[in-house]
Amino acid sequence: MADWHHEALGGQTLLQHAHTPNFDRLARMGRCGLLRTVADGFHPGSEVANSSILGYDQHLVYEGRGPLEAASIGVELADDDLALRCNFVSLDGNLLRNHSCGRLETEDADILIKYLQEELGSERVHFYTGVQYRHLLVIKGGNKHLRCTPPHDIPGKPWREYMLSADAPEAEETARLLTELVYKSQVLLKYHPLNAQRLEQGQDPVSSIWPWGGGYRPQMMPLTERFSSQIQRGSxxxxxxxxRGIGRYAGLKTIDVVGATGLWDTNYAGKAHAALEALKTDDFVYLHVEAADEAGHDGELALKIQCIENIDKYILGPIMQAAEVFDEPLSIALLPDHPTPIDLRTHTAEPIPFAIWYPGITPDAVETFDEDAACHGSYGLLENDQFILAFMQDKKTEIQTYQPEIY
Ligand SMILES: [Zn+2]
Incomplete structure (x- = not known):
């Protein structure tokens, strides 16, 4: 939701321009501040920002997308498993045509992944089906020190120049193995009947696998342990x-909501309803809405404002209303994970505004929820796990140090 000031909005940001009575009421009743969700040296990816919000130190837990993909589809990783995100991509001779093969149904992808597993799988090599073009490749005993390029960064570029390579001598064997798998996949996929069908229908072919984002199982202490006095069960x-993957490692169960699309047309009200239902038995719910980010990637100003207003009306509104009559006290925090400025159409690492409210909190002077107002919030600029500690209101946890080797 966070963005820059826009001339088209008379110099306002989208959060300032959008009609958000519930956001502003939460800011008025509670306290605001700014939070750095992307530590220096990390890229402003959703996985970095969201796990930082939950208080995880990226220097200790960051392992790339592969292991999160594994958790999301329920694949348990052993300690020596290297998990890589495995895209299906379309090639056009020497060029990478498409990082996602255009439209690829999970059912079709599943046929191809199973075929690759049959032909290329081994004691060490395992392919797992994920969703659409996003899949998982696990290499037993693989070394993670690889130089990989996310395929969405190189559309239209000569793909051979971006082929993965070893970033350390000990990773050379892994890099060779993966390179071999990429080339073998190209031969196998080229002659698969499904591709003949796709070409006939004018669709982009599924030309190759593209492994990237490799890492090991992250050493994340579940929130149910770190905040054991506040969270027995969470979702x-x-x-x-x-x-979803971060949630699993954080000890949260995942709740699927019918009609939750990750796009502007997501089922906002259904998500709020699911959160309130979960809170009847759970102590903590992390409710994430992707819609405004996607509108930002598409550079759609009006659509992003609409997404913000939908979150205000259909998510925060009902949750605040329910909080008034809930049979135990509810704490509510509101925040974006990172800015996705319309002008840039990608993420930035700037601090984001947040608001926290719980019964009995002493409000600060902030009256609206937006990037400028939050600068005057009484929390100031927070980083690392200061936000989640403030939200949990637990002084004990502030002095608890985390020993990653135990977990
Ligand atoms: Zn995004």
Whole structure:
């Protein structure tokens, strides 16, 4: 939801321009601040920002997308398993035509993944079906020190120049194995009947696998342990695989909501309803809405404003209303994970505004929920796990140090 000031909006940001009475009421009743969700040295990806919000130190837990993909589809990783995101991509001779093969149904992808597993799978090599063009490749005993390029960064570029390579001598064997798998997949896929069918229908062919984002099982202490006095049971509600994966490692169960698409047309009210239902038995719900981010990627100003207003009306509104009559006190926090400025159409690492409210909190002077107003919030600029500690209101946890080797 976070964005820059826009001339088309008379110099306002989208959060300032949008009609968001519930956001503003939460800011008025509670306290605001800014949160750095992308630590120096990390890229502003959704996986970095969301796990930072939950208080995880990226220097300790960051392992790339592969292991999150694994958690999202329920694949348990052993300690020596290297998990890589495995895209299906379309090639056009020497060029990478498409990082996602255009439209690819999961059912069709599943046929191809099973075929690759049959032909290329081994004791060490395992392919798993994910969703659409996004799949998982696990290499037993693989080394993670690889130089990989996300395929969405190189559309129309000569793909051979971006082929993965070893980033350290000990990873050379893994890089050779993966390179071999990529080339073998190209031969196998080229002659698969499904591709003949796709070409006939004018669709982009499924030309190759593209492994990237490799890492090991992250050493994340579950929130149910770190905040054991506040959270016995918790859930995550999201349409995004990566965030579902973070939730799993964080000890949260995933709740699927019918009609949750990850796009502007998602089932906002259904998500709020699912969160309130979960809170009857759970102590914590992480409700994630991707819609505004996607509108940002598409550069759609009016659509992004609409998404923000929908979150206000159909999600925060009903949750605040329910909080008034809930049979135990509810704490509510509102925040974006990272800015996706319309002008840039990609993420930035700037601090984001947040608001926290719980019964008995002493409000600060902030009256609206937006990027400028949050600068005057009484929390100031937070980083690392200061946000989640403030939200949990647990002084004990502030002095608890995390020993990653135990978990
Ligand atoms: Zn995004």
């Amino acid at each position: 995550v509600i999201t349409a995004v695989d990566l965030i």
